[in-house]
Every structure is written in C-alpha cells, then in structure tokens.
Amino acid sequence: MEIDPFIFRLSIFILSIFIGYYVVWSVTPSLHTPLMSVTNAISSVIIVGAIIAALAGETGNIFDTANIFGFLAIILAAVNIFGGFLVTQRMLAMYKKKKKDKK
C-alpha cells in the first residue's frame, strides 16, 4: 500500500515544530527582538508561492486575476524579506561585548 504524500508533509511539519521548540528555547532572551524580526523575514518564504502564482499560469494573458494577486503578494513579501533581514542585521550589529578595558 502506498503512503499518501500528505503524511510525509505532515511528518515534516510535526518534526519541524519540535525542532523549532528546542531551537527557540535555546535562544538567549536578550535576542528575542531579533528573533521576532528574523522569523518574520523567513516566513516571507511564502514568496515562492507568489512567484509560481504570478509566473506559472501565464498563457499570453499575464494580467489574469490570479496572476495579479501573485504579483501583489510578491511586493508584500519582498518588503518583508529585505526589511526583516536588514533590520535584524542592524540590530545584531549593535550587540557588543565589553570593550577591552578603558578604565
């Protein structure tokens, strides 16, 4: 008997929740704000769905309603990807250790 591919995806999903659980508990509390901005950036990987929606359906008419929603989603996700990663970078660059010693 063959296993439904859905079950495979469900397995990936459940195991990823566990990975997320353990990885996030080990994040130091002082980095919780960057954690939020970086999770926000990576959840914009939803852009891959938007790209498929915008480009794949093209059969001469690119401005089909479905395509337009794809393009709109691309803009939103792009704002998030660039904004999210860059602001995380900017924050992380500020976390410094004690200076060598200046007395």
Add this chain to the structure above:
Amino acid sequence: MISANLLAVFYLISGVLFILALRGLSSPESSRKGNLFGIIGMALAIGATIVSVGNFSTGFLYLIILLLIGGSIGAFIAYKIPMTAMPELVAGFHSLVGLAAVFVAISAFLNPEIFNLGSLGNIKIASLIEMSLGASIGAITFTGSVIAFLKLRGIMSGSPITFFGQHYINLILGIFLIGLIFYLCRTQIDIWFWTIILISFLLGVLLIIPIGGADMPVVISMLNSYSGWAAAGIGFTLENTALIITGALVGSSGAILSYIMCKGMNRSFFNVILGGWGATDQSSSNKSKEQKPVKSGNADDAAFLMKNASSVIIVPGYGMAVAQAQHALREMVDALKKNGVKVTYAIHPVAGRMPGHMNVLLAEANVPYDEVFELEEINNDFANCDVAYVIGANDVTNPIAKSDPQSPIYGMPILDVEKAKSVLFVKRSLSPGYAGIDNDLFYRDNTLMLFADAKKMTEDIIKSL
C-alpha cells in the same frame, strides 16, 4: 527547468538554513552568521523557484521590478526605523506576511491548475481545506497586526476596547468559519471562500481590540506565531517543504515567546487574550487612596548617592523607551564607572512592548550585552547592591506581587528592587502603573522618588556627577 525532486531538495536545504538562522541566535556572536544563513536560504528558495518555473518572458521582468520595489521599500524602512519603534515595525511586518498569505491562497483558489490542485470548481478537498485555513489565519494575522500596529504607534488608544458579549461573538464567528470551510468543500462555490476571508478579517480586529497596551508583548508574539501557521497552511496547499518547515519554526517560536511573556506576568494565555486587565480590579487600587508620605529628591541627591555607592543596578522599563533615555543612561553609567562604581542592568521579561525590547535599546546605546542580565540571573544581587536606579519601570518592581494575594499581579515574578540599600525611582508622577495598582515601593524609607522625565533626570544627574 529543474525537476520537481531537485526543487524539493533545494527547498529542504533552505529549510535547514532557516533552522541554522534561528540556532545562531543562541548567542550574540553566532547570531550574525545565523542571519547570513537565513539570507542564503531565502535566496536559494527564490532562485530555485524562478528557475523551476522557467518563465523568463515579460512576467519575469515584472517579477524583478516588483522585487526591487518591495526590496527598496523594505531596506529603506529597515535603515530608517528608530530602535524605539521596533515593536510597531514588527507588527507591521507581520501584517504583510498575513496579507501575502491571503493573496497566495486567492491565486491558488482562482488558478488551481498551476499548483496541481485540480481545476477551478473541482479542487481537491484536502487542498481546499489547507488553503482556506491558510487564508483564514493569514487574514486574522493581517487585521490583528494592523490593530496592534495602530495601538503601538499611538494612533489608536492603547486601552482595551470591550463590549458586552464580545467573546461570544468571537466564538460564534469562529464556529461560523469552520462551518463555511465545510460548506466550501461540499459546494466548491467561490462565494464561501470570499466570505471566509472577510469574516477572518473581522475576527482579527475583534480579537486584538480588547487587549491593552502593556499586553502587547503577548499580542506581538502571538501574531508572530499566527503568521507562521498561515505560512504552514499555504505550504501544505502548495506542497512546499520550505514553507512547511518555516511555518512550523515560526509558529512554534511565536508560541514559545507568548508563553514566556505570559509567565513573566504570571497570567494564563487565555487571561491575556480575553483582555482588559485594569478593568477587573478597581477595588484593590482604590482602597489605598489616602495620602502617604513620599521622599522625593533632585538630581544632585541622586548623583551623590550613586557616586558614593560601590554597586548600582539599573532597572529600565517602557518609560525609558518612551523618553528615549537609553543614550543618556549609558553616559551616566560611563560617568559612574569612572568613579569606580560597578554598574549592571536588570531586565524583566515583560519590560517594554515586545520580547527583548529593552535589550535592543541598550545595545543601541552601546551597552555591552555582558553587563545586561535577566531576572533570574540578577535578582539575588539586589540584596548586596547599594543603589537600584529604576528608570521607566513600575509594575515589575512592585513588592505587592509577593505579599498581597488580593492583588491582580500577585505571583508575578518581580525584580527585588526593594532589597537594595536605596532605591532611586525616576517617574513623572505617583500615578499607578499599567495594572492600575499603587506601588508600595514609592513609600518605603529607602526610596527616593525623582519626579521628572526619564531622559531629563538622567542628563541632570550626569551634569552633577
């Protein structure tokens, strides 16, 4: 064109890189490398998708243009935003993820062939459930985050908006949504799909309006979690591993942060979500109305106390963020250090408006992160410290949380500021904090109130040091 299997491998690699990005955040040193992993993972996922679609005609041109437009807007915001505005920025970004999820679900619904989900009017039942869930959670995330953004930005009042039967209405709407998804699967009629999205938009608003300003750390974390589940829902629809892995990671991350924030206030998640804290306990706040004696001082007194101390602990709170006092604070600490005073910072888990808010502000002011401590790490040190300098924090230092079972904040972990030899409390007035309760600490013998704006007081202290 690359094969579906190869594409799936690329998505898997992106997923792993995203895990490493979060893993990197376990320490500030590794975090920057982690962020780089995240960027590579994202570039890989986008690149592989474009190649696999294999459409390099006009549509591709539009794609590049839109990426550039969106990217420059994002980059512009990322560089311009002041660190104090981080909570509303994150809320705003969450709303974009939510809306993007809704849009992708709509395109999948209108054009299911391109995602191999069947044909319009005859979409696979499983896919239909997944995309309705994704669209619904995405829509709730969108409007919920917009409300959170407006509240954090101060455009909308931070006080809870409650009305009779509110929670029942939400419950009924929730049940109605499930019924609609069921109906959509039975009939495949698009009107139900649109209704699901509209009701979810409404539900997002209704869920967030009863939650007050100081509970925003929980709300932001919760919306963070929702945006993850929405992405996972879409991931199932599109059979995309990268999205499923990411959605699960983000979903559990947000859930853990919400849990940590609730624990920091000793409240259950439902208690926060159902909203309206201050509203429940006017009784305990009103009974101590009688005037009690307060010692108040000026900047010179404070400077004198701190200069002659051997150790000082700084307790920052939301007030510091409002007054933008973090830079002045660091200068004051530098001046104290020159006088040989040992200075550390104590951060309560719910200080500020989002998890880790205070840490980012202190980092911005060039405070080394190894001088900043969490509640459990530093709480025992208050007993041995000479001066506690409370700047913009209130409820998180209130000793009533340990002594009065009647108090709404009873059981909340607090910073043991009252154990310090003397307490300097920078505050504009004696008004109670967000929880609506008087802080007993104001009237203690070892407390000196400094009535002023946090930034101005700190600057004055620097002058007299």
